[in-house]
Amino acid sequence: MQIVCVAAVLVAWQIGSTTGWLNPLILPPVSAVAAALGTLLQTGTVWADVAVTLFELIVAFALAAAAGLLAGFLISRSTLAVRVFDPLIAGLYAVPTILLFPLYLLFFGIGSPSKIALGATLAFFPIALSTIAGFTQVSRIYIAAARSMGASPLQLFRYVLVPDAFPVVIAGLRMGLVLGFLAILGGETLTSNAGLGHQIVTMAESLEPAKMFAYITVAFALAIALNVLTSWVETRGQTHGREQTA
Amino acid sequence: MAKGISICGVSQAFGAPGDPRRVVALEDATLEIPAGELVCLIGPSGCGKSSLLDIIAGLATPAGGSVTIDGEPVRGPLPKRVSFVFQENALFPWLSVYDNILAGLAFQGAPKSERGERADAALSAVGLEAFRDHFPRQLSGGMKQRAQLARALSLQTEILLMDEPFAALDEQTRLVLGEDLSVQLARTRKTIVFVTHSLVEAVFLADRIAVFTARPGKIKTILTVDEPHPRAPSFMTSAKLTGLRNTLYELLHDEVRKAIETGAAI
Numbered sequence: 001m002q003i004v005c006v007a008a009v010l011v012a013w014q015i016g017s018t019t020g021w022l023n024p025l026i027l028p029p030v031s032a033v034a035a036a037l038g039t040l041l042q043t044g045t046v047w048a049d050v051a052v053t054l055f056e057l058i059v060a061f062a063l064a065a066a067a068g069l070l071a072g073f074l075i076s077r078s079t080l081a082v083r084v085f086d087p088l089i090a091g092l093y094a095v096p097t098i099l100l101f102p103l104y105l106l107f108f109g110i111g112s113p114s115k116i117a118l119g120a121t122l123a124f125f126p127i128a129l130s131t132i133a134g135f136t137q138v139s140r141i142y143i144a145a146a147r148s149m150g151a152s153p154l155q156l157f158r159y160v161l162v163p164d165a166f167p168v169v170i171a172g173l174r175m176g177l178v179l180g181f182l183a184i185l186g187g188e189t190l191t192s193n194a195g196l197g198h199q200i201v202t203m204a205e206s207l208e209p210a211k212m213f214a215y216i217t218v219a220f221a222l223a224i225a226l227n228v229l230t231s232w233v234e235t236r237g238q239t240h241g242r243e244q245t246a
Numbered sequence: 247m248a249k250g251i252s253i254c255g256v257s258q259a260f261g262a263p264g265d266p267r268r269v270v271a272l273e274d275a276t277l278e279i280p281a282g283e284l285v286c287l288i289g290p291s292g293c294g295k296s297s298l299l300d301i302i303a304g305l306a307t308p309a310g311g312s313v314t315i316d317g318e319p320v321r322g323p324l325p326k327r328v329s330f331v332f333q334e335n336a337l338f339p340w341l342s343v344y345d346n347i348l349a350g351l352a353f354q355g356a357p358k359s360e361r362g363e364r365a366d367a368a369l370s371a372v373g374l375e376a377f378r379d380h381f382p383r384q385l386s387g388g389m390k391q392r393a394q395l396a397r398a399l400s401l402q403t404e405i406l407l408m409d410e411p412f413a414a415l416d417e418q419t420r421l422v423l424g425e426d427l428s429v430q431l432a433r434t435r436k437t438i439v440f441v442t443h444s445l446v447e448a449v450f451l452a453d454r455i456a457v458f459t460a461r462p463g464k465i466k467t468i469l470t471v472d473e474p475h476p477r478a479p480s481f482m483t484s485a486k487l488t489g490l491r492n493t494l495y496e497l498l499h500d501e502v503r504k505a506i507e508t509g510a511a512i
Contacts, residue, residue, distance in 0.1 A: 145336035148303055149353040149401065150325025159349060163340045 028210040036214035046218055052195040053184060053222070056112050060119030060180045065173060068124045072131020072169075086132055093125035097183065105191055115187040115195070123180035130172020134165030166237055174230045181226060185219060196222070249281040249316050250437060251302060251405065256311035257462075258297040271297050273462035274311070281316075281404065284431050284438040284475070286448040288498065289458025289466075290505035295441045296333075298463075299407050302439060303330050315405065325354045329398035333410040333441075335390050337382040343393045344369070344378035350397045368400035371430065388419040392426075399430070408440045412447065424450050425479060432475040445498070449490045450477055457497045460505035467497060 010030050016022035017029035024032075040046040075081045101118055108114040138161050146160045188197025196219045203212035256275045261268030272294025279285050287295040300306035302313050304323040313320045315327060337346050347365040356364065369375050372392040382390055391411050398406055412420040424447055431438060442448050448455050455469040471490060473481055481487055 141332055141334045141336045142338060144305055145330070145332060145338075146349075146353055148305060148323050148325065148328070148330040149350045149397075150323060150355060151353040155353055159353075160338065163338070 025207065025209055028213060032210040033213040033217065036208075036210040037217055040211070040214055040218070046199075046215070049194060049196050049199050049215075050218060050222065052112065053188065053197070053219075056115045056119060056184045056188075056195065057177075057181050057226075059112075060116045060184060061123055061177055063116070063120040064123035064127055064176055064180060067120075068127030068172070068176065069131050069169070072128040073135055075128075076132050076135035082132060082136055086129070089125060089128055089132075093129065097122045098186065101187060101190060110191045110193055112194075115184045115192065118187045119180040119184040122183040123176035126172045126175040126179060127169075128172075130175070131165070131169050134168030134172070135161060137168065138164040170234045170237060174234060177226060177230055178223075181223060250283070251277075251279040251439070252314045252317075253277040253279070253298070253302070254312050254314070256298060256301060256313060257309045258294055258301065258306070259309045270309075270462040272308075273464050275463070275465055276311075277456055277465060277468075279437060279439060281437050282435040283453045284440060284451055286452035286455045287439065287441045287458065288443065288445070288448045288455055288494070289463055290460045290498070290502045291443075292461045292505060293458040293463030293501075294461065295458060295463065296409050299330075299409050299439060299441055302405075303328055303407050305330075325401065325403075327403050328405045328407060329401040329403040331391070331394050331398050331406070331408040331411045333413050335382065335394070337390055337393055337397070339382050342379050342381055343374060343385070343396070346382075346393065347397045347400045351400055354401050356401075364400045364402065365396075368396040371399055372396045372426070388415050388423065391415065391423065395427075399434075403436075405437045405439070408438065410441050410443065413443065420444065420447060421450075421482065425477065427451060428475050428477040445491045445494045446482070446487070449487050449494065450482060455494065457494065458501070460501045460508065466501070469494065469497075 013022070013027060014030040017024050017027055017032075075085045097118065100121060101114070104114040104117040108117055142160050142164060143156065146156050151160065184195075185197040185200075188195040189201040192198040196215055199215045200212055200219070203209070203215060254276055256272060257270065258272040259268055259270045271292065275294070275298055277285070287298065289295055297306065301308045302315075302320065304320045315324065337343070338349060341349060344365055347368055348361055351361040351364060365378075366375075369378055372395055374389065374392055374396060377385065377389060377393075382393070385393060391414075394411065412423055415423070427438075428451060430436070440448075440451060442451075449471055452469075452471050453475075455471065457466045457469065458464065459466045469490065473486065
């Protein structure tokens with residue numbers, strides 16, 4: 001059904017562009033985009049930019065995940081800390097992170113580091129918040145049961161806290177990855193010298209809409225691949241038979 | 247040194263001293279539980295029965311008094327001596343029944359070579375061998391409690407604490423599980439402390455019943471049930487059980503009424 005919907009849109013787009021109903025400078029025919037995409041893949045020119053964007057994303061996500069998981073877990077250990085920091089982090093999350101980009105450009109330049117900083121900043125918040133939520137909602141009864149059976153603090157963490165918190169934490173990690181990717185793409189379109197976002201805006205400025213959409217398609221495909229990967233990780237790590245709570 | 251549990255002047259309160267919202271749940275509870283005895287704690291909601299169980303298990307520190315097991319003060323969990331069956335479902339939902347039992351044995355530090363055998367024996371004792379690879383959500387309420395009991399039995403502790411383990415079950419299932427527990431007691435001679443709200447359950451299971459007052463809970467009286475274990479199903483319909491149940495009702499009625507009227511009942 002989804003394929004039918006997408007196909008219908010593409011067909012309408014192709015007809016609209018070729019008949020002149022849609023401005024081909026803004027929306028080039030699907031056939032032209034496909035041809036441009038084919039050229040990019042054949043010549044291999046796209047892979048260098050994919051590598052740049054992917055590198056920025058991996059580093060940004062690693063930094064955000066490390067900071068978010070650690071901060072989230074430490075905060076979750078204290079009721080007072082949760083009461084103080086959870087609303088603070090949630091509040092900061094609401095501030096448009098893009099406002100920090102000029103600062104990052106100043107500190108890190110127009111290359112990858114500024115994009116990594118932006119991506120890591122935006123990805124940090126959902127990871128930290130979900131980690132706080134995940135570890136504070138661990139059922140008291142599981143902790144009591146484990147303690148009564150003699151679980152050490154490390155055993156408690158590894159065999160009770162982590163499995164029970166996992167579904168919530170992984171949802172935050174997924175969100176962080178998506179937001180980090182969007183932030184990096186956005187940063188590349190604003191100021192950069194490489195990457196998918198950089199190419200998208202360069203093609204737009206060069207009035208090469210077919211190539212622009214080809215790069216957009218690659219970005220889209222990368223997003224789908226990341227979503228499939230994170231979905232697989234989430235499903236694999238999901239607790240078996242976890243009871244649904246109201 | 248006398249073997250068993252010695253509860254001496256135990257009190258428990260929630261909230262800081264001086265806080266007007268401070269609640270004294272339990273006051274000056276004193277009780278000796280010899281090894282091999284099954285004692286039921288019964289009383290209105292909020293009278294500190296579960297708090298006392300947590301203190302015996304080393305999961306909570308009393309506000310006053312002390313608990314000793316075989317003469318040694320309880321200062322924290324004693325996994326090699328005390329196991330606990332909770333009222334709520336405490337099976338880890340991400341593990342199968344069998345793995346839940348293995349996890350408990352791992353926490354206790356049981357030798358790896360023994361864990362499989364002990365888990366199998368525990369499952370057999372509660373009749374859940376066919377469900378070892380099931381996950382908690384695939385089990386009925388009664389089966390979950392049996393699985394919890396299996397996990398506790400696998401730890402092979404001398405003391406078993408049970409906090410209203412059958413509360414969420416229908417009456418028929420409770421009665422059958424009560425019979426099973428009586429058989430277990432006769433077989434293993436464990437010391438069991440069992441919290442219940444059910445008068446019939448208390449009389450059917452217990453060697454002695456500690457009746458608590460409304461909050462702050464004090465031990466009002468101790469009833470003795472002179473009937474050997476395992477208790478026969480016929481005991482359930484006997485005049486002796488009915489008489490004891492009626493006595494228990496008379497002891498509890500005013501306390502429960504008081505608890506409701508003062509809002510102490512949860």
